[in-house]
Amino acid sequence: MKVLFSFFPKQDQQTSLMEKFPQADFIFRKSLDEEVLKTADILVTYGEDLCASHLETATQLKWIMVASAGLEKMPLEEIASRNIMLTNARGIHKTPMAESIIAHILSIKKSLPTMARNQRNGEWSRKLNSSELFGSTALILGVGAIGSEVGRLLQAFGVRTIGCNRSGKIAPSMDAMVPFSKLKETLPDADIVISILPSTEETKHLLTYEQFQCMKQSAIFMNFGRGDVVKEEELLRALKEECIAYAVLDVFEKEPLLQGHPFWEMNNVIVSPHASSHSSQYVIRALGIFSNNLTEWLNGSDQLENIIDAKRGY
């Protein structure tokens, strides 16, 4: 049985897999090796290197493990039509992303950027206009693993959490829930609006100038899901007009963010270069999911973690 990796884990991570599964033939490559793929049973990929055409000759392929959460670049139709099992690493982002989101919120609330500027100028100034997170209200768009973890941490800080998704059905760590259709009337209540939405037909351009106008002038807007949930030009307009106080953006319509884009120089924008999910624990956790699943699979079980319906894409 041949397991092809299209990325290169650390030596000890490779060794640990080979020791645990002596029956498997692991082939680690720094990118997708199309020759090896033709005879591989399993492909482990970050999900950005596989095309439909690759699958035509990958006649042995039974399982693709995507070691990330995003599946937008995967040839889902071909995977579905060839009955290849698809799993991903959903859930491993929740700890680093929730920590990043809370980090940015507290940094703004406690005026850390101003404090840093004062330090660079050698200026002892206690007038920082800090405010408290305690007692504020957060609206969380997207209440999966990450959104719920953000909600749990915010609740620990005494924040009221309102979740928002398609159905409006209750989710963990949310004090209240609203469906997308009630978004506009809920926006004025929120001190912090956090999108962790994936890119789908329903979420694309969910947030336009109209929505930003409904937010508090003191609101912090955060996009940590996908760039196209926001009409970027309209967010820019709202920020220039100071409809809201701050935007913290981890994702953009085009990444990397273009040189010379106004966001780089705006005092009310934090540019986080799609970095919020980074973690020294990332590969370890993704390989942990894969390793557990491989044990199940070798035992003939179909009780694998994070199986994706390729037809639906989630």
Place this chain on the structure above:
Amino acid sequence: MKVLFSFFPKQDQQTSLMEKFPQADFIFRKSLDEEVLKTADILVTYGEDLCASHLETATQLKWIMVASAGLEKMPLEEIASRNIMLTNARGIHKTPMAESIIAHILSIKKSLPTMARNQRNGEWSRKLNSSELFGSTALILGVGAIGSEVGRLLQAFGVRTIGCNRSGKIAPSMDAMVPFSKLKETLPDADIVISILPSTEETKHLLTYEQFQCMKQSAIFMNFGRGDVVKEEELLRALKEECIAYAVLDVFEKEPLLQGHPFWEMNNVIVSPHASSHSSQYVIRALGIFSNNLTEWLNGSDQLENIIDAKRGY
């Protein structure tokens, strides 16, 4: 009954006190009015303006409310010998201070200062060397209201909390406790060392070069208690020698921090200008405690909140 304030609350805060206590004669001044003090029954002060000599002529004074937590600048002996009741606003710092402490920790863990520098340079760089707070260990020196609140929040982030005080007796939100005498042997376990200790004979210069040498090279040291708990010159040496990774300092031996002090320019030091307890809610909360206590006092009760034994100083 005459109540003298040596600071000036907002108009609505003044009005609300006057309406609640029509029997009292409130006199609000921007600094200590020594003439009015001679006939005042109650003094409400931030605790930095009263000398022993003032008390000699304040013959009517029965109660001093200090609208902060620090009592170092109060003439405690004279207050004790004249049997004046002393209360303070202990506890109101816990929310803003704990939020500030977590803000700084997450900011460092998530490399927000590097991210901000990259943004100023228009540089999209995902190599930020971020790490996770989850799974780390924090040693909290001083486990009163603030330390316990910091412990509670850290535990929510999956941090192991070790408290440290004189007795080593268990305190809320601590996974373990050690007494000061076991400090040195506990320091190597901690990823984050946070001092929220007051200035007393026992805590003065508790942390010297020797203690910093025991910490992890990757450790973040935070002083949010009192400056003289640390031998500042020895901390400076430890930082220059990179015995530890970061110091976040809200308090200093001399405040404001002197112009030209090396801390201002060090990349591994965050200078927080004694700002961590600031909050828009500060005066509201302090006056809340005072107002409740005044009701009790007018009813002849001695069940007041935060009564201080002036002889002991706490």
